[in-house]
Structure formats: C-alpha cells, structure tokens
Amino acid sequence: MNSPGLSLFDDKRKVLTVSEITREIKNLLRDSFQNLWVTGEVSNLTYHRSGHIYFTLKDEGAALRCVVWRSATSKLRFRIEEGTELIVLGSIGVYEARGNYQLVVTYAEPKGIGALALAFEQLKKKLAAEGLFDESYKKPLPFLPRRIGMVTSPTGAAVSDMIRTILGRFPEAHVVLLPAKVQGEGAAREIAGALNTLNEMNEVDVIIVGRGGGSLEDLWAFNEEVLARAIFASRIPVISAVGHEVDVTISDYVADARAATPTAAGEMVVPAEEEMRLALMQLRQRLVLALRNNVGRLRVELDRLASSHVLRRPQERIEQRAQQLDEMWRRLGREFELSLEARRKALDAARSHIEGLNPLNVLARGYSITTLAGSDVPLTDASSVSANTDIETVLAKGKIVSKVEHVEKN
C-alpha cells in the first residue's frame, strides 16, 4: 500500500513488523516442533531457586536453550549435571519479547545409562561420602533375638519364606510383622516410617526389611534416600533382604547386614536351636570331666600329704581335708546330671578310691605315724634315730610313747 504524502518511489515490498514476523515464526515452529526427542551435552546449567531448571544443550555445531518447568521436575529421577549427555523430550516455544526460542523439556534421561541407574550411582556416591556405608557404623546382630521385627509386604512369597525358614531353625520364634508397600509411589516413605515405628515401640531386637525379586523399577524404593537414612538411623540392627543375589540396593549398603535372599535372612537372624542344645550338652560333659579330673588331682595331693609332712595336730588336719572331699562328693552326687547308671558307677568307684586314700582308713588298716618325741615331723628313715631316743607313735586310736632299743637300716 502506498502511504500518503511525498514519495519518490512506489514501495511494492512486503514489510513486516517485528511482531508480525515473530508471530509467523512462532506459528511455524509451534506446528512443526512439538514433542521431539533431542540429544546434546548439558552446559550453562542452573537449578534456579524458583524451582525451574535452565540449561543449554549443545553439540559441535549448535546450541539450544532448554527449560524444565518446576511442575515437570518431579519426573526427573536423577540430578542433571553439567557436561552430561542427555536425551530429552520437548517442544519449541518462542518468546516474542526477548526474540528467542527454547525447548520446553517435559522428560529427560541420561544418554547411554538409564535414568534409574544414574540415580543409583549418584545416591551411592553421595551417601558413601557421608559415611553411611562405613563398617564402623554397622551393629552386630543379636545372637538369640527375643523378638524379630519384619517390614515387608504381608502377601507374597518373601514373607512366608522368611517365616518358614525362621521357624524351621527355631520353632519357638516370636515374629512381629509391620506391613508396608514395597513398590510404587510412597513405598520408600512408608517403609522408612515403619522402621521408625519399630524403633519407637522398642519391642524387637532385630529388624528384617525387604521384599522378593523384581525389576529395577520394582525394587526402586530400596534405592531411595529417605529409606537409606531411616535404616542408618535405626538403633535396632537392620538386615536388608531385597530381591535375589544379583540385586544390590542402596539399602543393602546401609544396613547392618545384607541377606542375598529372604530365605538367607531367615537363616541369618536366628540360630539353629538343635545346634545350640548340642553345644550345651557337649559343654556340660566337658565341665563334669574337668571337675572329676580336678578332684582326682586333689586326691593325689592328699595322698602325698598323708604320707609326708603333716603340720600341727596331724589327725585333725587330715580329717578336715577328708571331710571336705566327702562334702564335695556329696554335692557332686546332687548336682551331676549324668545318667543314673553312669553316675552310680562313677561315684561308687570314686568313693572307694577316696575311702582307700582317707588317711584315717590308712591308719585303721594298721599303719601308724612315728615322730621324735615332741616333734610333728613323721619319720621315714630309721637312721634319724639311735638307741635310747624317745619317740612317739600315732595309731588309729591313741598314741604310744617309747624308747628306741636298736635300729636296723635297710
């Protein structure tokens, strides 16, 4: 259209305003650039305090500004890092006022490694650096727990496997199950809450937390930070039993012990009662034997005592010791739990030995103790006296005072 007024030329050009051209660009892009998958390297990354994430995807030839609005960030399972390669899904938006365009990203995943796998690596690194996996924090499991706590799904094979294994080893076990969702939205928080509850109730000595096998997605709750921290904070020892042998989760790293399978957890948490009773029986046998050997040794010592030095008032001292041994044998008779047969035999044998060694019985058999007059020391060598020496002889009953006639050396 020609404008009114003085003009030397007839302007037949189509001249667009800035708004007009921008609007046309916007319409064009909006139609053609919706929901596209784009890949590139992250740079200029900003986790803005508004909650939106801004970054640029680039390659050798070009750069594309991107934004993840706050509402979409929850879909990201991992943290975007500067320099990583991403695959994103987004649509182009044009911003008239600023004259630029950007890709509004609704989904992103790391290129090459799955989002979940990356999230796993990131969390593992973070918690390891904080020390949550350190051996020094791991608590020992109680050898014989009075009450076993369990946090798992009340249905499914895992819980019944665990209970069956536990009862098989220790038939009188006491198990307290606090059920929780083991996959899906909110599962990690529910399991963490259950751990806290069991700690507050303070009833159980040990807690098994876990579930049966499944995909990485299914097991994901056991890789979440909230659950890892709850396991770490648990004052009660925690066994992590998630999936199968090959599935290692963050929970496995933090827990005080890891069971490769639910069945393994059942074996780990409780001892075999039969083995315990067997060990007790063997120990009891050793105890009885050790005591008998001690008494045997003491009998030998008393024997030596009776035939050598006897201090002041020999009869009384020997009597005292003999009485102690008799008393001891009486107690053994009371407390021994050997079979009646064996016990009777053993005691009879022992008693007749003791009777034989009891010095009073020795004297009763006609032996006597001879000392120098006024001395305590029993004589064993005839050459320690000579003719006319005064000597004393102690018999089972009474004492003889005599004078030596003559001496014969053997």
Added chain:
Amino acid sequence: MPEENEVEGAEPQDAQEAPGYEESFGRVEELVKELESGDLSLEQSIRKYEDAVKAMNRCYELLDEAQKKIEVLIKDSEGRVTGRKEFKAE
C-alpha cells in the same frame, strides 16, 4: 510413652537385664577352660563349678522360655499402630 489407647503388646526392653545367651554361654566356656587348666584349690574348683552350672541354667532358661508367636501389627491411615493380631502367611 503410654497413651490412652495403648496397643497391648510386649514390655519394652529393660536397661538392666539378666545376661543374654551369648554372654552366659561364653561364661560357661570360660569357666570350663579354667577348670580344665587344672591347678585349682578345692574351694576354687567348687566355686567355678557352681558358677558354671548357674550360667548353663541361664542358657537353658532362655531356650525354654521362648514361645512361638507370629503376629502382624495393624496400622491406621496415618501409619500409626492401632492393634495387632495373629498372622497367617499365605
């Protein structure tokens, strides 16, 4: 802390408890070793034997007092425990 509608359940662990199984069993082993090493007087032998019997009885006590119980706690919508009942696995 006890509340109005407290769940009927087990007593919380006491701070001062009789020795546990591992501790008692270890004590018996220790005493048996001392008796086996010989060289004890009559009084020492008797005393160690009696202590060993006491510790061993504690082990049997712990094994015998266990009573099978498999129970599941009941939660409300907020996750608070409101009761318990016997649990039957499928």
